[in-house]
Amino acid sequence: MKELLIIAIGSAIVNNVVLSQFLGICPFLGVSKKTETAAGMGGAVIFVITLASFVTGLIYKFILIPCHVEYLQTIVFILVIASLVQFVEMFLKKNMPPLYESLGVFLPLITTNCAVLGVALNNVSKGYDLLQGVVNGLATSFGFFIAIVIMAGIREKIEYNDIPKRFQGTAIVLITASLMSIAFMGFSGMI
Amino acid sequence: MNKYVERLYNGIIKENPTFVLMLGMCPTLAVTSSAVNGVGMGLSTTVVLVMSNLLISLFRKVIPNGVRMPAYIVVVASLVTIVQFVMQAYTPALSASLGVYIPLIVVNCIILGRAESYASKNPIAPSIFDGLGMGLGFTVGLTCIGLIRQILGATLGITVFIMAPGAFLVLAFLVAGMNVIRDKMEKKGKPLAAPSGCLTGDCASCSQSAMCTGKLPGSAKKSEE
16 A cells, blocks of 8 residues: 555656656647646546556556567557547547547547556556556656646746747746746655 | 758758757657767667658558558557667667657657658658658757757756756757747748647647547548538
């Protein structure tokens, strides 16, 4: 139990997926203009990464290891993630229309989000079992959720500030990300 | 100009993936803590890019239009796996310091972007040179950023530059600097190509969005029905 808690805090806050591992930079910069959309994206990422860590964990343990084809992990994982996202999209559209309304637009964008593949590969390289992998996935994606929502909140305020012309747009967002990253480094003594 | 030289010039200078198109930002931020890491990442991406452009151009008439994205992903993922093993065997130290970012070359949007926009429409030889040009352009970009961070962080001792916040900060100033150059070139009447990756911050107008969404411009209608 203690071990799971350490994994969870470590991946959610201390080694934040965006601010210290640089995974999922694209949606972090692209979909963080409004808090609501950022929260929607964060929710979709939590959903997909948690599910993907479970499914890739299962496939690694029960197909790749028994067949001695661990070296195929990159190919298998990216295909599994891509089809999983398509499948989840279809399932939500048919069976849970309200959830699809709120998450649907973001789901396809997640296929090539490097955070999903990154978490699946990290679970294997760190030797996590199935439960640890799912906890790691959930915590990592929760870290993404925290980062993108904070960023969206700050960006909404930045709209009203007087920023030098050359720094408007992406440059000021990157400086904000840099300051957030410094703040998150403060957690590094926790574990 | 010879068309092969033109492809190289296009990739390294005119449409440099790092400075002009602003593509592949995840590895750009993650592995540029030193110049050596930048070169290593750039060259391994170049190898994958050249080989994937070669294979995709070779099979461009065989791959059915409807499943071309999954087909490209399989080709790229296989190449990345090969590169990963070659690096583990011959450059174990580099392989260890790049870590998970080597397999993540699969989702680098430069590679799928070139497959989609160039290799799938052009003959083999120009596609190879296109991949080589883009890959070398990416290598130059990563090496420059790595060098700046290494000099500021390790040589001058401002440690923050080799840590995570420094990566964001250097990239911020790079984007601002490129805005200045962009304005100047526009006044001269030679506008630079617009950034086309995620840094534009708008998926709706992004020319690469078909890769992220996995949907082709034509099939969007079909899925709505």
